[in-house]
Structures are given as structure tokens and as C-alpha cells.
Amino acid sequence: MVQLRKIEKDLNDLFKISELEQDPAFGRFIPRVYDPIEFDWKSTFEKDFTSRFNGLMIRGNDEVRTVYMAVFPTDQVLESFIDNANEGDLLFMHHPLLMECGDPRGESGRGFVPIKEHYLQEIKEKRLSIHTCHVPMDYHKEIGTNMAIAEALNATVIERFLPYNNTGHVGLICEIPTTNTENLADHLKETFDIPYIDFEGVQQKEIKTVAIVAGCGDSVEDMKDAEVRGAQAYITGEIHCHIDNEYGRKKYKEMMQYVPDTNMSLMGVSHSASEYLVMKTQMSKWFQEQYPQLNIELIPQHRWWL
Structure with a gap:
């Protein structure tokens, strides 16, 4: 096991999250997506995240056994995380919102859409954590x-x-x-x-x-x-x-x-596949080298063109 606060600090140091006062993209999109549906995202997410929009988004138990990695919080990704994770486990993602970008050979997308509230409730009830890093990783x-x-x-x-x-x-x-x-x-x-x-x-x-x-x-x-x-x-x-x-x-x-x-x-x-590669290669290696006692699990999307 590894303490969540150590992983949080190490990720924040790696990507120098404190040097970016606010993520320019998600500083706009999170309020734009959640405010119209009157969802209290400021109380749901960690205080520092609600101003910086990078870093630890949801804090669970401080003892982490497994780190899961994905790009977007799709329903499939969140269900896989909730179903398979144990108390304290961490989901590390590039995006804190789902973005439906559309399929060039299929259906068009809706753009940014909120995480369904029941998933957030289940994550909190199970005492799981989410950490996201957007533009500092880019x-x-x-x-x-x-x-x-x-x-x-x-x-x-x-x-x-x-x-x-x-x-x-x-x-x-x-x-x-x-x-x-x-x-x-x-x-x-x-x-x-x-x-x-x-x-x-x-x-x-x-x-x-x-x-x-x-x-x-x-x-x-x-x-x-x-x-x-x-x-x-x-x-x-x-x-x-x-x-x-x-x-x-x-x-x-x-x-x-x-x-x-x-x-x-x-x-x-595809937007998601282009940003999943870093999870599959560089971030998996980084986590394994930093915390050899942790389990690392990737959650690829079933559909990359979404």
C-alpha cells in the first residue's frame, strides 16, 4: 500500500500543478457543464481542485493498493473502476469531464457532458479517489x-x-x-x-x-x-x-x-486514443518505478471514436 497523500504530492510535483493557477479549459467547462443542472460541484470536489481544475478531484481512503488509469470518465470507465476497485484505490485520468467528440464514420458527439451524479456518489461511498491532470500533461x-x-x-x-x-x-x-x-x-x-x-x-x-x-x-x-x-x-x-x-x-x-x-x-x-497512449506507456512505467508495491490497471475505452 501507498499513502494517497504521497501519490498526490508526487503527481503534483511531476506535473508542477501548483505552477498553473487554473486550467484554462476546465476552468470554463466544468462550471459550464454543471451549473445549468444545478449540481453542487464545488462541494463535491476537493477545494483546491475547484479553483485549479487539476490535481486530486475526489479524496477517498488514504491507503492505495491499486491505481487505475484512463483518459475520459465515460460510463464504461467509471463502472469498471467502481466495480473492480477496493476502498482507497485511485483513478488517474487526463480529463475530469467526458467529451463526446463524435465518430467520423458514425454519430456526432455532444461535446462536454457531466459525470452522472450516481457515479460520483458511489465513488464517495466506496471511499475511492480520482486525480486528473489535463494541460500540464500536454x-x-x-x-x-x-x-x-x-x-x-x-x-x-x-x-x-x-x-x-x-x-x-x-x-x-x-x-x-x-x-x-x-x-x-x-x-x-x-x-x-x-x-x-x-x-x-x-x-x-x-x-x-x-x-x-x-x-x-x-x-x-x-x-x-x-x-x-x-x-x-x-x-x-x-x-x-x-x-x-x-x-x-x-x-x-x-x-x-x-x-x-x-x-x-x-x-x-481519435481524441481519446491519442491521449490514452501516455497512460499505457509512460505513466504505467512511472507508477511501477515509483511504487513497485502498487497494482497498476489500465481501463481502455471500448470505443475510441466516441
Whole structure:
């Protein structure tokens, strides 16, 4: 067993959570999602989390035997955690909210949706814990969502781009072993365990330089920036916004207007799969090295395109 407060401190130190006063994304989205349904999230979540929106979100028993890891709090992920965890166990995730991003070959998503209240009640009753780390994991220079992808591609980081809130960069420009669009797509499908990628742009006969932006990468301006920096392929979670609302349709239209002008291969591997890789590789290794007495359990989503 390991004390929760030690794991909490070690994770906060690793990702320098105290240096980010407030997560820019979830500082907006958590109130936007919970306030309209009149859910008292400020009392439900840990006090520091309700101002910082990273770190320990729910505190259970202080003796941890097993750490579970996932990306989004989907119903499937939370049910698996609640059903299998013992008192004191910890769920470590990248996101504190579910984001339905949509399936390029299926249904559109709803965007951010709240965790169902009964799951939160069951987690508290069972004295389980949840810790989440969002943007500090995206811009971390060693263990992070983007660095895990670079590692899987045997890539060398040339430069970092896409500055985020004056705290770090959430994009990488990398050199990879020479390949082409078809082979790179096959590699990505295997790496992320996905049935297909979302693709736009040009089929390249030779690719040596790629941009990596884990998560939501459907920004025309960011893609233009990457291409200026020499990227021949742009690897991200989402190249299109498949959310069924006015914002989603606007973003999709902007991207389709840009696509004919790019010379890059644009490759989306799903938002969740792009950010799960760090859990599967780097974070699993980190937990095992830090706490060899703990059990480590991964909770992959049944559907990566969600």
C-alpha cells in the first residue's frame, strides 16, 4: 500500500500543478457543464481542485493498493473502476469531464457532458479517489500526451510549438524515420488500436517531418503554423470537429475550406486514443518505478471514436 497523500504530492510535483493557477479549459467547462443542472460541484470536489481544475478531484481512503488509469470518465470507465476497485484505490485520468467528440464514420458527439451524479456518489461511498491532470500533461517535456506519441514513432523533437497560456507548448515538430502516408497511417492504427484514422490532405511519398498535437487538433491556424515549420504530416486526435452544434459545424466548415490548400497529410487518431497512449506507456512505467508495491490497471475505452 501507498499513502494517497504521497501519490498526490508526487503527481503534483511531476506535473508542477501548483505552477498553473487554473486550467484554462476546465476552468470554463466544468462550471459550464454543471451549473445549468444545478449540481453542487464545488462541494463535491476537493477545494483546491475547484479553483485549479487539476490535481486530486475526489479524496477517498488514504491507503492505495491499486491505481487505475484512463483518459475520459465515460460510463464504461467509471463502472469498471467502481466495480473492480477496493476502498482507497485511485483513478488517474487526463480529463475530469467526458467529451463526446463524435465518430467520423458514425454519430456526432455532444461535446462536454457531466459525470452522472450516481457515479460520483458511489465513488464517495466506496471511499475511492480520482486525480486528473489535463494541460500540464500536454506540455510536459518528458512524460506527456505528446511525448508518448513521439516516443512511439521513434521521433526526435526538433522544436516545440503552439504556446499555451504562457505555461508551455502543446505541439511538437519532430523528425521520424522516413516513411510515406500509407505506412504511417498503418503504424498509427496499430499504435492506437483504432480501426481507421480520420484523413484529409495529400498522400505523401516521403515523410520525414511530422507535427504532433495530442487531443483536439482541429485548428486551421495551428496546421498552417506546422506546415510553415516543415511538417509533412499532422498527427492529432481530431482533424475535424464532429460535435453536433453550431460551433462544431462552423469548425468543420473552416477545416474543409482549408484542406485543398495544404500539402500535408492530416491524420486524426481519435481524441481519446491519442491521449490514452501516455497512460499505457509512460505513466504505467512511472507508477511501477515509483511504487513497485502498487497494482497498476489500465481501463481502455471500448470505443475510441466516441
